[in-house]
Every structure is written in structure tokens, then in C-alpha cells.
Amino acid sequence: MTPAAFEPDVLRLPLFGDHHRDLADRLDRWCAERTGDWTDPAAEPADRCRALLAEIGGAGWLRHLDSDRRASDLRSVCIRRQVLAYHEDLADFSYSIQELCAAAIARYGTEEQRRRHLPGLAAGTGAGALALSEPGAGSDLAAVALDAAPDGDGFVLNGVKTWIAQGDIADVHVVLARTGDGPGPLGLTAFLVPGDAPGLKASPIGAIAPRSWAELTFTDCRVGPDAVLGERGRGYVVALDVLERARMTVAAAATGFAGRAFHLALERARARRAYRGRLADLQLVKSSLAEMRIKLSAASLLAARAAWAADSGEDYAEASSTAKVYATEAAGEIVDAAVQIFGAAGLVADSPMERLYRQIRSLRIYEGPSEVLQMGIAEAL
Ligand SMILES: Cc1cc2nc3c(=O)[nH]c(=O)nc-3n(C[C@H](O)[C@H](O)[C@H](O)COP(=O)(O)OP(=O)(O)OC[C@H]3O[C@@H](n4cnc5c(N)ncnc54)[C@H](O)[C@@H]3O)c2cc1C
Numbered sequence: 279m280t281p282a283a284f285e286p287d288v289l290r291l292p293l294f295g296d297h298h299r300d301l302a303d304r305l306d307r308w309c310a311e312r313t314g315d316w317t318d319p320a321a322e323p324a325d326r327c328r329a330l331l332a333e334i335g336g337a338g339w340l341r342h343l344d345s346d347r348r349a350s351d352l353r354s355v356c357i358r359r360q361v362l363a364y365h366e367d368l369a370d371f372s373y374s375i376q377e378l379c380a381a382a383i384a385r386y387g388t389e390e391q392r393r394r395h396l397p398g399l400a401a402g403t404g405a406g407a408l409a410l411s412e413p414g415a416g417s418d419l420a421a422v423a424l425d426a427a428p429d430g431d432g433f434v435l436n437g438v439k440t441w442i443a444q445g446d447i448a449d450v451h452v453v454l455a456r457t458g459d460g461p462g463p464l465g466l467t468a469f470l471v472p473g474d475a476p477g478l479k480a481s482p483i484g485a486i487a488p489r490s491w492a493e494l495t496f497t498d499c500r501v502g503p504d505a506v507l508g509e510r511g512r513g514y515v516v517a518l519d520v521l522e523r524a525r526m527t528v529a530a531a532a533t534g535f536a537g538r539a540f541h542l543a544l545e546r547a548r549a550r551r552a553y554r555g556r557l558a559d560l561q562l563v564k565s566s567l568a569e570m571r572i573k574l575s576a577a578s579l580l581a582a583r584a585a586w587a588a589d590s591g592e593d594y595a596e597a598s599s600t601a602k603v604y605a606t607e608a609a610g611e612i613v614d615a616a617v618q619i620f621g622a623a624g625l626v627a628d629s630p631m632e633r634l635y636r637q638i639r640s641l642r643i644y645e646g647p648s649e650v651l652q653m654g655i656a657e658a659l
Contacts, residue, residue, distance in 0.1 A: 281306030283364035309365035327490040335402015343380040344400035352585040356530035363534030379406025386508035407448035409439040420463040426455035435496040445492030459511035466513035525598040526584035529605035536609035543616035577605035599651040606641040
């Protein structure tokens with residue numbers, strides 16, 4: 279039977295192997311066993327994310343982050359995100375950030391850096407973050423200004439990062455900073471900064487859907503030469519590489535959220551009595567449900583195509599952007615249409631549908647807003 283988070287037959291396509299189908303099935307069953315809230319809803323988002331990392335790490339779902347493979351299998355990452363997003367927003371959130379941070383370290387770190395950081399990230403006992411954005415540098419990452427001034431054999435960091443997921447719980451941050459080796463993107467270097475580094479302060483930010491999210495202030499924060507991740511002056515490449523690989527996984531997560539909304543709306547339309555029949559019998563409601571299914575199928579296929587291309591060593595940047603733009607925009611429309619089918623019941627605070635409505639919004643913005651990705655797609659024409 280197809281796991282609930284997936285469209286029928288998509289996983290059976292030759293784009294996937296048996297180990298992908300097995301992963302989807304096992305993770306879906308593991309998630310389905312967790313009924314109700316996975317963590318205490320009254321707890322602080324930071325504590326909830328820590329608890330979730332420990333739970334998914336303890337169950338072995340992060341083990342691959344400490345493998346010897348420099349390139350992780352993106353179809354598996356997409357599957358994990360789609361299943362987790364379908365079942366529990368914060369589990370997908372923390373998993374995805376852990377994946378971003380670990381991917382940067384696995385792909386660009388030295389043997390020593392990988393040995394130091396990856397085991398904790400893979401066990402879920404340590405949390406990671408990817409700190410790129412700043413108050414003056416969001417979509418335009420080449421404008422990053424956080425200063426990394428050479429000091430003896432190390433560097434001293436001064437400046438502010440913002441909107442950083444897991445920023446208030448991270449044990450290790452991948453930080454993009456300006457070392458001034460060249461203009462714009464050429465002057466940027468990636469660093470690994472411990473969460474408890476002297477001079478680093480994290481201030482939580484409240485969000486539309488609560489999560490561990492923070493502003494980071496660096497005040498004379500000194501790091502040693504072993505903190506440089508990859509080559510000096512090549513930090514922009516590290517950031518772009520990690521983001522390009524991640525975009526298709528955002529598409530997969532969007533499909534997970536939207537799939538949940540679709541199933542809830544379908545159930546509701548079948549159960550709700552109206553005009554001596556069921557909502558599901560009304561033609562306009564049928565049309566809305568059909569549109570949802572069509573969009574879900576298209577989003578699933580676009581994410582699968584991008585992940586397959588990346589795993590096959592083919593060009594995937596455009597496919598990854600295409601999948602993200604389509605799937606996240608479509609997911610916004612699907613969740614909105616699902617709320618409409620619920621009527622007032624879809625707006626009850628903290629109900630599953632109301633939460634989905636808040637949870638889906640950020641996906642069109644983070645890791646490249648739709649408009650920025652559309653510009654890239656158009657430029658490649
Ligand atoms: C939930 C969440 C988690 C996040 N986590 C992280 C994280 O862990 N690490 C991190 O570094 N950052 C993170 N971010 C920040 C995120 O990457 C930025 O929000 C994103 O890059 C957009 O930057 P901005 O918000 O500064 O928007 P701006 O750059 O100010 O852009 C605002 C809007 O302008 C439009 N726009 C921008 N550029 C163009 C263009 N070229 N053409 C047309 N329109 C354009 C778009 O509509 C865009 O939404 C997170 C954001 C969210 C919402």
C-alpha cells in the first residue's frame with residue numbers, strides 16, 4: 279500500500295529504487311504510530327525542536343548524516359521530508375535544518391571537522407544551523423556583510439545574522455562571513471562556529487508557526503584557523519551548492535503538507551452533510567478536490583525529477599528551482615482550498631487545518647523566494 283504521504287504510484291516509478299520505497303514505508307509507519315502531539319505544545323519551540331531531534335535521531339532517522347558518502351542521496355532526503363511534513367511540521371523543520379548543516383560539513387569539511395561535528399548531528403544529540411541571511415542580505419546573499427577580520431592565525435567575527443532556523447539551539451553554526459578576498463560573492467568564506475562560542479548571542483524570534491528561530495549577534499567572536507569550512511573566499515559556492523540541493527527537498531515537504539490538507543479536506547467533504555447530501559457531491563467541491571490532486575501529482579513528479587537528476591550526476595539546479603516554485607505555490611493554493619472546504623471549522627485556532635495554513639506560508643520564502651527562483655529559471659532559457 280502507498281504510504282499516506284505519497285501520491286499513488288509515484289514511488290513505483292523507475293525514478294526510485296526499492297530502498298526508497300522501503301524507507302518511505304518504514305518512516306511513514308513510524309510516524310503514524312505517534313498519534314497526537316509529538317512534543318508538549320506548551321513548551322518553548324526551542325525545547326520542542328531539541329526533543330524532536332533527540333527522538334528522530336534516537337530512532338536512527340539521522341544516521342546517514344555521518345556516513346562516508348560526500349554526496350547524500352537526495353531522493354531519500356525528499357522522502358524523509360515529505361513523510362515528516364505530512365505528519366509533524368516541527369519534525370520536518372528540525373530534520374531539514376540538521377540536513378542543511380550536515381550537508382555543508384560533509385561536502386566541504388576536512389576529515390577532522392567531519393569527525394568533530396557529524397556524529398552529534400547524526401545522533402540528534404547535537405543541533406546544527408546554517409547562518410546565511412542578515413538584516414541587509416536575504417535574497418541577495420552576495421551582500422553578506424558579517425565581518426571576519428584576520429587575527430593572528432584565526433578570525434574575529436562581528437555582525438548580525440537573522441532568521442536562523444535552530445539558531446537558538448545549534449551546537450554548530452555554518453556561518454557565511456566576509457573575509458574581503460574579493461568583491462561581492464568572491465569575498466565570502468564559510469566558517470564553523472560553535473553555539474557556545476564567546477561573543478555569540480542568540481535571540482529567539484517568534485514566528486507565524488512556532489519554531490526554533492533566532493537572530494545571532496557576533497561581538498568580537500574569535501574562531502581559530504580550523505573553523506574555515508572549505509576554501510577561504512569560496513563561501514558563496516558552499517552556500518549556493520547547499521541551497522540548490524535543498525530546494526527540491528522543500529518541494530517534497532510542501533507536497534507532504536499539502537497532501538495532509540488534501541486528505542483532511544476529502545474526509546471532511548465526504549462526512550459533512552449539506553443540501554440533503556454530502557459536500558463531496560457538490561460539483562464545485564469536486565472540482566476543487568480534483569484540482570488539489572492534479573497539483574499534488576505535478577508537484578510530486580517535479581520533486582522526484584529534480585532529485586533523480588541530482589542523484590544521477592546530471593544538471594539539476596533548474597529542475598530543483600522549478601520543483602520548489604511549483605510545489606510551494608501549489609501547496610499554498612491547496613491548503614487554502616482545503617480551508618475553504620472546511621468552512622469555519624478550518625479556522626479554529628490550533629486545529630490541524632489552521633496549523634497547516636500557518637505552516638505552509640514560509641516555504642515560498644525560505645531557501646529562495648519564488649520570484650528569485652523564477653528569475654533564475656528565466657535567465658537559463
Ligand atoms: C521559516 C524561515 C526559516 C529560515 N531559515 C533560515 C536559516 O536557517 N538560515 C538563513 O540564513 N536564512 C533563513 N531564512 C531566511 C530566508 O532565507 C530569507 O527570508 C530569504 O532568503 C528571503 O530574504 P528576505 O526575507 O530578506 O527577503 P528580501 O530579500 O527582502 O526579499 C523580499 C521579497 O522581495 C522579492 N524579491 C527579492 N528578490 C527579488 C528578485 N530578484 N526579483 C523579484 N522579486 C524579488 C520576493 O518576493 C521576496 O520575498 C529563513 C526564513 C524563513 C521564513
